[in-house]
Amino acid sequence: MSEYRTERDSLGEMRVPAEAYYGIQTLRAMENFHITGITMAHYPRFITALAHVKHAAARANASLGLLDESKARAIARACEEVASGLLRDQFVVDVLQGGAGTSANMNANEVICNRALEMMGHQRGQYEFLHPLNDVNMSQSTNDVYPSALNIALILDLRELIDAMEHLRKAFWRKGQEFADVIKMGRTQLQDAVPMTLGQEFSAWAVTIGEDVQRVDEAEDLIFEINMGATAIGTGLNSHPDYTRTVTEKLVEITTLKLVSSPDLVEATQDTGAYVQLSGVLKRVAVKLSKICNDLRLLSSGPRCGLNEINLPPMQPGSSIMPGKVNPVIPEVVNQVAFAVIGLDVTVSMASEAGQLELNVMEPVIALSLFQTINMLRRACLTLADKCVSGITANRERCRELVENSIGLVTALNPHIGYEKSAEIAKEALRTGGSVYDIVLEKGYLSREELEDILKPENMVRPRYVLGR
Structure with missing residues (x-):
């Protein structure tokens, strides 16, 4: 067998490795786009989604009498193999590419075509028997294939992210139950507030x-709308009048997802608003996770010279020069994930704005940004839950000590002695270092029994009726 086979396209001839399932247009993309070093193979769900789209198109075209049944069966079988994970190493195009995703579409067309040719008893590259464009890409354009596949892949990725977020939510909830009886001082502006x-x-x-989790669910709903049948710009040129409806139905059968066809395919082909919305929601998740991690780092600061209200599980030695130092490395890495996600959201916004007329050619960088965002957030949630939150312990005595010595206790006196006297006590406590409790007794503002009831920390962590008010 020859080491190479010769393939032709509108630009000329090229030698393609004989063992390759991809073809000449994929090879040109490999030569043109040495950008990220990340190939399509890095995102298996996107490959699976592309295979589903090609499978649905073949079945739709066959049912409409446009594609020979034997060709459709071979394409369908090849798509099933690709969707299952086979031939993943043949998806070699860089995820960041010019051409609005044309290279990704052609990579899928050629791999599926050559595998189907083998199943039909032919050799790879014998496109006179089955053609990557005339047959595998029939009734399609990159401009409806790529975004439809992207949406399917995003839905599958988002479901895993939601599972990871739920895992983290439950970890925090369990700790909330475990620490329900631990009295501590709440803080605003990093100053003592109330217990x-x-x-x-x-x-x-x-x-x-x-x-x-609810916001991500809502954003995901927008992604179920696809534009299959739009072909180049949404007019459906070169497709059967019933193709849009038929291919969408076939795609729903294959994926079991509640996909729906856009009511206006021209609008859907140029609009990337759903990606902007999704990216913004994912940024919200990242920002809130980062805020929580900031709090965890503050509450565990010390251990001797900080707040030291909680202990994070020690994960690794923290310094090459300071023996015994242990750093909050898990919250720190989640903070950094948040910073990256915020930057990727800016990328999605700019790429969406850069669309012109009937198509947004920047969808590959939108896809890369969303895939990276979802993947990092999913891993961050799992890491934070399993390597940090689940192992947190409370320093109960330290928490109680800070409450009892805090000036913040004076807030509870407002309804009983008024704001002015409460402020007077707070100032004196700060000036003298004395306790709120002792100063109130010395001034005779309240009896010991009244004071003990009012300043009992357990009575200050929930609404309480004040007699006479």
């Missing part, structure tokens, strides 16, 4: 993550 429980703090983080 709360450590359980309330952790439960609040669980709730905020749960809210973001």
